[in-house]
Every structure is written in structure tokens, then in C-alpha cells.
Amino acid sequence: MSEIVVVPHTHWDREWYEPFQRFRLRLVALLDEVLQRMERDQDYHFTLDGQLACVDDYLEVRPENRGRIAKLVESGRLAVGPWQILLDEFLCSGETIVRNLELGMARADELGGAMPVGYLPDMFGHTAQMPQILRLAGLEHACVYRGVPSSVVTDAFAWVAPDGTAVRTQYLPAGGYGNGAHLFEAPDQLARRAKQFTATMRKWHGPVGPLLAMYGTDHSAPVAGLPAMVTELGARMDTLSGYILAIEDFGDLPPVAGELRSHARANILPGVISIRPHLKQAMGRAERMVERYAEPLAALWSKDWPGRFLDMAWWRLVDASGHDSITGCGVDETAQQVAARIAEAEHLGQAVRDMVTAELARNVPTGGTLVVNPTPAARRGVVLVDVPGYDQLEDAAGLGVHSQPLIQQPTLLLDERMDPATALTFVHGTELYGQQITGWGIDGDTLVFTVAPVSEAAFDVDEVRKHIAGLTRVRIEAEPRRTVAALVEVPPLGHAAIRPTQADLPRPAAAFVRRKENVLDNGLVKVTVEEDGTLTVTSADGVTVRGAGRIVEGGDVGDTYNFAPPESDLFVEYPATVDVEPMSSGPLVGELLVRRVYHWPEMTKDEGAEFLPGVRRKGAERVRVDTWVELRADEPFVRLHVEFDNRSDDHRVRLHVPLPEPATSSFAEGQFAVVERGLTAEGGCGETPLPTFPASSWVAAGGAAVLLEHVTEYELTGDELALTLLRSVGYLSRNRNPLRPEPAGPQLPTPAAQSRGLRSVSMAIMPYVDATEGRWPSVTPWKKVAAAAEVFRHELVVVPGTGDASLPLPQPAAGLSVSGDGVVMTSLRRRDGSKELRMLALGDTRAVVEGDFTQARRADLRGRPGEPLEVTDGSLTLPMRAWEIATVQLS
Numbered sequence: 037m038s039e040i041v042v043v044p045h046t047h048w049d050r051e052w053y054e055p056f057q058r059f060r061l062r063l064v065a066l067l068d069e070v071l072q073r074m075e076r077d078q079d080y081h082f083t084l085d086g087q088l089a090c091v092d093d094y095l096e097v098r099p100e101n102r103g104r105i106a107k108l109v110e111s112g113r114l115a116v117g118p119w120q121i122l123l124d125e126f127l128c129s130g131e132t133i134v135r136n137l138e139l140g141m142a143r144a145d146e147l148g149g150a151m152p153v154g155y156l157p158d159m160f161g162h163t164a165q166m167p168q169i170l171r172l173a174g175l176e177h178a179c180v181y182r183g184v185p186s187s188v189v190t191d192a193f194a195w196v197a198p199d200g201t202a203v204r205t206q207y208l209p210a211g212g213y214g215n216g217a218h219l220f221e222a223p224d225q226l227a228r229r230a231k232q233f234t235a236t237m238r239k240w241h242g243p244v245g246p247l248l249a250m251y252g253t254d255h256s257a258p259v260a261g262l263p264a265m266v267t268e269l270g271a272r273m274d275t276l277s278g279y280i281l282a283i284e285d286f287g288d289l290p291p292v293a294g295e296l297r298s299h300a301r302a303n304i305l306p307g308v309i310s311i312r313p314h315l316k317q318a319m320g321r322a323e324r325m326v327e328r329y330a331e332p333l334a335a336l337w338s339k340d341w342p343g344r345f346l347d348m349a350w351w352r353l354v355d356a357s358g359h360d361s362i363t364g365c366g367v368d369e370t371a372q373q374v375a376a377r378i379a380e381a382e383h384l385g386q387a388v389r390d391m392v393t394a395e396l397a398r399n400v401p402t403g404g405t406l407v408v409n410p411t412p413a414a415r416r417g418v419v420l421v422d423v424p425g426y427d428q429l430e431d432a433a434g435l436g437v438h439s440q441p442l443i444q445q446p447t448l449l450l451d452e453r454m455d456p457a458t459a460l461t462f463v464h465g466t467e468l469y470g471q472q473i474t475g476w477g478i479d480g481d482t483l484v485f486t487v488a489p490v491s492e493a494a495f496d497v498d499e500v501r502k503h504i505a506g507l508t509r510v511r512i513e514a515e516p517r518r519t520v521a522a523l524v525e526v527p528p529l530g531h532a533a534i535r536p537t538q539a540d541l542p543r544p545a546a547a548f549v550r551r552k553e554n555v556l557d558n559g560l561v562k563v564t565v566e567e568d569g570t571l572t573v574t575s576a577d578g579v580t581v582r583g584a585g586r587i588v589e590g591g592d593v594g595d596t597y598n599f600a601p602p603e604s605d606l607f608v609e610y611p612a613t614v615d616v617e618p619m620s621s622g623p624l625v626g627e628l629l630v631r632r633v634y635h636w637p638e639m640t641k642d643e644g645a646e647f648l649p650g651v652r653r654k655g656a657e658r659v660r661v662d663t664w665v666e667l668r669a670d671e672p673f674v675r676l677h678v679e680f681d682n683r684s685d686d687h688r689v690r691l692h693v694p695l696p697e698p699a700t701s702s703f704a705e706g707q708f709a710v711v712e713r714g715l716t717a718e719g720g721c722g723e724t725p726l727p728t729f730p731a732s733s734w735v736a737a738g739g740a741a742v743l744l745e746h747v748t749e750y751e752l753t754g755d756e757l758a759l760t761l762l763r764s765v766g767y768l769s770r771n772r773n774p775l776r777p778e779p780a781g782p783q784l785p786t787p788a789a790q791s792r793g794l795r796s797v798s799m800a801i802m803p804y805v806d807a808t809e810g811r812w813p814s815v816t817p818w819k820k821v822a823a824a825a826e827v828f829r830h831e832l833v834v835v836p837g838t839g840d841a842s843l844p845l846p847q848p849a850a851g852l853s854v855s856g857d858g859v860v861m862t863s864l865r866r867r868d869g870s871k872e873l874r875m876l877a878l879g880d881t882r883a884v885v886e887g888d889f890t891q892a893r894r895a896d897l898r899g900r901p902g903e904p905l906e907v908t909d910g911s912l913t914l915p916m917r918a919w920e921i922a923t924v925q926l927s
Contacts, residue, residue, distance in 0.1 A: 040271035045083035045252040053108040109148035111278040115275035117150030130707040154178040168197035181212040183296030191240040194289040198919035213814040216249030234265040300720035305597040310749040312364030320746030325385035332864040336851035350383035368788040401838030404535035408833040409526035412854035427536035436541030443519040456504035488515035503772040518675030529851030549622035579803035606652035641683040673802035695738030706732035724775035743800040852887035877916035889926035
């Protein structure tokens with residue numbers, strides 16, 4: 037067998053330092069050349085970067101070449117897939133990772149089959165559950181470059197997921213996916229370079245067995261005459277999967293457990309987590325809309341499955357998840373295009389959600405309100421509803437619903453001198469000013485209209501026109517209405533309805549909110565706004581977080597890839613002024629507005645030679661940071677909404693949460709796992725290892741949990757959690773980044789990455805009992821924090837009733853219940869005539885699924901059916917091991 041196996045390939049960044057369509061022009065030229073060479077030389081092999089996006093983008097321009105590509109794939113000489121796109125694993129949800137793999141493998145099957153290797157060549161680190169994800173999709177091999185720890189001293193290891201699932205993983209040392217790129221640069225030096233390559237790779241691979249030479253790099257085409265040069269070397273050419281699958285004896289591979297985020301072997305560029313935060317925020321919002329609202333509600337309550345709309349939403353989410361896309365480390369034009377895709381995905385999800393809830397709302401009488409629960413457990417939560425007058429509220433059982441007046445809406449919409457004939461042109465059927473006409477009359481010289489959101493009154497504009505002669509004014513009066521908070525109970529993934537009533541009915545007990553000066557308390561948690569604007573948060577069991585919400589602003593002379601502090605920094609953490617204004621005082625919602633004024637430097641100045649680390653000088657940018665502190669009935673956490681107008685450049689803004697107890701490790705949720713991380717990060721390659729990490733829906737340490745609305749960068753300092761609200765820089769990559777010796781890309785200006793303008797972010801603080809001093813051996817704390825995050829991230833949906841006013845309120849209806857200690861639902865959809873449910877277990881447990889089904893079976897991540905499961909009276913009990921991802925199909 038040949039000592040060197042050459043794998044020609046290209047690493048194709050779909051968009052990066054140029055926007056997508058500019059890169060595509062080069063892609064088409066490259067693949068035209070590759071196809072011609074492969075068809076001329078039957079020994080030619082090529083690996084197309086593990087992502088079908090390259091093929092799809094090419095075939096959209098060259099559809100006539102589909103057959104040529106399929107023939108090469110079927111022959112085994114052209115390797116495509118298994119991914120649809122090479123993603124960033126930490127900046128999308130676990131479900132987006134699954135759909136990416138699902139789409140890529142399905143598309144590859146249409147062309148002859150996917151490469152059976154989870155190729156992950158350039159991701160900025162790897163998530164803990166990737167081995168399980170790959171195995172559940174039928175893949176037994178992975179291939180990685182970045183993030184591998186220093187403990188790995190061979191070019192292959194067993195990568196083990198938290199549940200114990202392992203995959204054989206090919207590591208790409210000594211140059212990554214371009215470790216063989218230099219071999220053929222000088223044809224007269226083939227023997228010498230092959231000898232050097234062999235000596236280097238034998239240190240990793242061992243004394244026997246073929247050596248993998250990845251011949252290719254970013255956006256590269258193979259050199260002319262490659263097959264002849266490979267033959268001259270005494271090597272052979274193959275695809276990546278051809279090399280891996282030809283290995284007959286894998287031997288005893290050293291195990292590596294969990295996520296791969298070490299800086300020891302390569303840069304992992306962790307600053308991408310916090311740059312262009314609007315992209316991360318939008319991605320989280322769009323994923324929740326599609327995953328947790330549109331798909332589950334349509335699966336349970338829609339007559340027709342809107343599959344095409346949901347497919348389009350998923351395509352856009354997957355496209356946005358690219359490792360140079362959602363990361364924000366491209367030029368501004370690239371970021372704009374990514375933002376547009378994410379927005380379209382959210383709009384598609386909203387359209388499906390609204391279609392489903394509109395169907396349900398037709399069974400709720402006009403004047404009533406439909407409330408829909410997107411979570412698989414029964415909920416009692418606060419919603420905002422518009423009601424007429426000052427009536428009480430009741431549910432379908434005739435019981436009272438707790439309510440709290442919040443906003444009295446204006447009743448006088450217009451009162452001014454004008455020709456009434458002009459006002460009649462504002463009328464469209466029975467609509468006027470966005471409402472429906474309930475009546476009209478004349479008051480002296482004034483034509484008076486009354487309007488309401490809904491009206492069944494007849495209206496004839498021609499009749500009005502007969503009576504307007506001599507009138508000189510027009511007044512439009514709306515029915516008195518108010519916005520109220522209501523505490524509503526809703527079944528799991530189901531719906532309930534409420535409506536106004538004149539009766540004063542009995543109501544159930546609740547953990548009501550009370551306000552006294554700058555203190556909010558609901559019996560489950562108490563929050564006090566201190567004189568400096570920070571918060572003291574105390575749980576019912578006595579755990580106290582002091583000084584939460586402190587804002588710290590400092591300089592950043594890094595780039596979109598890496599944070600870097602100025603040589604002479606100036607931190608601003610104490611406000612010049614603090615004001616507290618009460619907004620709501622309970623009993624369902626209590627809210628305080630904390631206004632803090634800071635003086636932030638305008639920018640970080642470069643000193644001396646161009647692009648050297650700068651210094652920070654006191655500036656005159658007066659910035660008001662508004663923090664809405666909200667406490668709701670029955671919730672064990674305090675909601676925060678932080679908003680400010682960023683008018684400074686080259687800086688970082690973080691929100692600090694001191695811990696009740698010092699901690700040496702943090703726990704962060706993300707991508708089907710909860711990952712424990714310490715106070716440091718492993719270095720070694722040159723990039724300074726900063727202990728900043730991503731968290732998806734929550735992060736916890738030392739008795740303080742922070743619930744998050746999107747992937748957020750955090751750092752555990754030992755006695756505090758610091759969460760990045762904003763990181764502003766002006767370059768894609770700096771050639772001289774103080775914390776990274778080599779450029780990560782071209783030094784191009786990215787003025788939009790300064791993120792000037794309004795910045796707003798929501799999160800919540802939840803004290804918890806950390807009796808095990810930072811270590812959580814049981815699922816109990818995780819269960820409580822995960823359950824709180826589920827509530828915080830998934831608001832109840834409120835829709836006005838549109839049915840006949842004489843209809844009774846429909847009885848509450850449950851969709852599907854998922855329960856069990858530490859069991860989390862991640863997906864629910866229709867698939868091939870079944871409802872497909874995906875769950876994660878946070879510990880050894882039993883999942884209990886209850887609903888309208890009589891049969892169940894397991895399935896893999898591609899939807900292929902597995903073993904049947906026992907169902908009794910619409911209930912399925914499924915034992916699950918810790919961190920198992922389970923997919924079941926219900927029919």
C-alpha cells in the first residue's frame with residue numbers, strides 16, 4: 037500500500053471577505069475545471085469540502101451538469117456531503133445542526149450518496165454532542181482540525197460524547213486541511229518534500245500505515261498534472277472517505293471526551309461569539325420561532341401540514357449557520373446578507389404560527405382571547421391582552437382570571453376641523469383608522485364616528501353622505517379599551533381561552549408581586565435596586581446575588597475574530613447618575629426602570645505605527661443605559677431588559693453577575709448538552725487563550741444562573757459571571773492583533789461591526805441552591821434551571837378570538853405532554869404521516885410522553901424507523917440514559 041494518500045480538495049468558504057455571489061463566480065470556474073480534469077483522467081479523485089452547498093450553488097448556474105456530477109459521485113471519485121453547509125457548531129441550536137446534516141445527506145443521496153465521514157475541517161471548535169449526532173445519522177467517522185487538546189498526540193482518536201457514544205476521529209495535524217498543500221508547488225522538489233512530509237506525519241501516525249496528505253486550501257483548484265506527480269511520488273490519490281474506510285485496523289484509539297475548544301493546536305477564534313450581536317440575537321429568535329412555535333403547533337393543530345414553508349425556513353437557517361456567516365467575521369455585505377436570510381426564516385415561521393393560531397382563534401368568540409402554550413408542560417403564565425372597559429376576566433370553567441390593568445388606550449382618535457366628505461374617503465367598507473365602525477351621529481357641527489376592534493353593526497356610507505351638508509368638524513371616538521396582564525393556565529403544547537365578564541369570580545392562589553419603593557417581591561424571589569443601580573436578588577430559600585447588573589465598559593483593539601485589550605485601557609464601570617422609576621406595582625407584574633448615565637470614550641486611538649495597540653482616553657460620549665427590572669407572578673427569576681445607544685467604537689460592554697459563592701467552574705447549556713468549563717483555557721498555538729465561552733439558553737455557577745435569549749459570550753472570573761452585551765471593532769482581521777500572532781483573514785475595514793446604534797438584550801437572573809460547591813452530580817439543579825429557561829425563552833402566544841360572539845369559550849385542550857426529570861423537548865414535527873418528537877435527557881431518567889397516539893417507534897436523526905415502543909392509553913414511557921438524544925415517531 038502506498039505510504040502517502042493524496043486527497044485533492046478545496047475548502048470553500050461560501051461567503052467571507054467577499055459576499056456570496058462574488059465567491060460563487062469563482063466556485064463555478066473551479067468546478068468547471070475539476071469536472072473537466074476528472075473526466076479526462078479516471079485516476080483523478082476530489083473531495084468537495086463535505087458540504088452540498090458547493091454543489092447546489094454550482095448547479096443553480098450549471099444545471100446541465102447535474103448528471104456529470106452524479107456520475108462522478110456514484111463512481112466514488114467525487115466525495116460530497118454529508119453536511120449541507122459547513123456550520124459554526126456553537127452559534128446555532130442543536131436542532132439546526134441536525135437539520136443541516138439531514139438536508140445534506142438527503143441531497144447527497146440524490147446524487148449517489150454522501151461521504152460517510154463527518155467532515156468538520158474549519159469550525160472554530162466542536163460541540164460535545166457531535167459524536168452522538170453523527171452516529172445517530174449513521175456516520176461512524178469524523179474529521180477535525182481546530183480545538184483538539186494537547187493531550188492528543190496521534191492523528192486519530194476516539195471522540196466521546198457525554199452519553200458515551202464514540203466515533204473514530206481523524207485529526208488533521210501539521211497544517212490542518214492543507215497539510216499536503218505544499219507537496220506539489222515545485223515539481224522538481226517532489227522527492228524532498230515527500231520525505232519531509234513523511235517524517236512529520238510519522239510522528240503523528242506511527243511507523244506503519246498510509247499517511248493522509250490533504251492537498252488543497254481555501255478556494256483552491258488542484259494544480260495541472262497532479263495525477264502524474266502523485267504517481268511519481270509513489271503515492272495514490274483518493275477521497276477523504278476512501279482513505280479512512282481503507283484503514284483495516286483502527287487499533288486502540290485514545291479517548292477524548294466532550295467539546296473541543298482548546299487553543300493548543302490551532303486558533304479557535306473565540307471572539308466570533310460576541311461580534312455583531314444582532315446576528316446572534318436574530319438567529320436565536322428565528323430558531324425558536326421555527327423549532328418551538330411553527331413546527332410543533334402545526335404538527336398538533338393544523339389541518340394541513342405547511343411543509344414547504346417550513347422547509348424554506350430551515351434552508352435559510354442552515355444557510356445562515358455557515359462558519360463564516362453567523363459568526364459575523366466576514367465583510368459588512370456578508371453580514372447584511374446573513375441577516376436577511378435569518379429574517380426570512382423568522383418571517384416564514386411567524387406565518388406558519390399565525391396560520392395555525394388563526395385556525396384555533398375561529399373557535400374563540402369575538403371579544404375573547406386565545407392563549408397558546410409552546411412548551412410540552414402545563415404552564416401558568418402572565419400574558420398581555422386587550423379588553424374593553426374595565427371588566428373582569430373568566431376562563432372556560434367559569435372561574436375568575438387574575439388581571440392587572442397596565443395601559444389605558446386612547447379613545448379620542450381624531451377631533452379636528454375638516455370637510456366631512458374628506459373624512460368619508462378614509463372609510464373602507466366598515467373600516468376606519470384600523471378599526472370597525474360601530475355607529476355614527478351628528479353633534480352640532482361635528483360628524484362623530486364610534487369605532488371598535490370588532491363590530492357587527494351595519495354601516496352605509498351613502499346614508500351618512502346625505503347628512504353632512506354644513507358640518508365642519510370630524511371626531512372619531514374609540515371604544516374604551518385597556519391592556520391588562522392576565523395570569524392564565526394553559527395545557528402542554530395546547531391552548532385555552534379567556535374573556536371579559538361582569539362577574540367578580542373566585543380566583544386560584546398565586547405568588548403575587550408586591551412593590552415597596554425600589555423592592556419587588558413575589559414570594560419566590562425578591563429584587564432590590566441599590567443606590568448604584570445594581571440589583572440584590574434573593575430566592576425563597578435564602579440564596580442571594582448582590583451587585584448584579586453592573587455594567588463594565590473597556591477597550592477592544594481586536595477584530596471580528598479575537599478580542600484584544602488596548603495597551604493602556606480605561607474601564608468605565610461606575611455611573612455618573614442613577615435614577616429609578618416605578619413602572620408597575622403588581623399583583624401580576626412589577627417593574628422598575630433603572631436609568632444609569634455613563635461617560636464612555638468615543639474610540640480607542642491607535643498610537644504610533646498603524647494598527648498598533650492603542651490607548652483609551654476619557655471621552656465625552658454620554659450614554660444612558662436603561663434597565664427594565666421585571667418580576668412576574670409565579671416566576672422564580674428576575675427579568676432584565678437592557679438598552680443603550682452605542683455611539684463609541686473599539687470597545688466591549690459586559691454585564692456582571694457576582695456569585696453567592698466563589699466557583700471554579702461554570703455550567704453552560706448548548707447543542708444537546710450542559711458543559712462544565714473552568715477558569716482558564718488551554719493555549720499553545722500562539723493565540724492567547726481567553727476563558728470566554730458560549731452559552732445558548734443559560735449559564736450557571738456558584739448559585740447564580742443567567743437565563744439567555746440567544747447565544748451569549750460569558751466568562752467566569754471566580755466570583756462573577758461576566759456576559760458580553762456588545763463588542764465593537766472596525767476590521768475583519770488585524771494583521772497585528774495583540775492576542776493572535778497571525779492574521780485570521782485579510783485586513784479589511786468592517787465599519788458596521790462597530791454596531792453603532794440602539795442595542796437591546798434581555799436576560800434573567802435566577803439564584804439557586806448550590807449545595808455541592810459548584811458540581812452538579814444530580815439532575816435536580818439542572819432541571820430547575822432548564823425549566824426556568826424554557827419558560828423565559830418561550831412566551832405564551834396571545835391571539836384575539838375571531839369566532840361568532842355568541843360562541844361559548846372552548847375548553848382547554850392539550851396537544852402533547854413530555855415529562856420526566858431532566859427531559860427536554862427539542863423538536864416536534866410531522867414526518868411521513870407521523871409526529872416526530874426529539875428529546876434530550878439531562879441525566880438517567882424516564883421520559884413520559886402523553887397525547888393522541890396509539891403507536892410509537894424509535895427513529896434515527898434521518899427519520900429512518902427503528903424498534904417499536906409500547907404505548908398504553910396514549911402514554912409512552914421511555915428509559916433514557918444521561919445525555920441521550922432520543923427521536924420517536926408517534927402515530
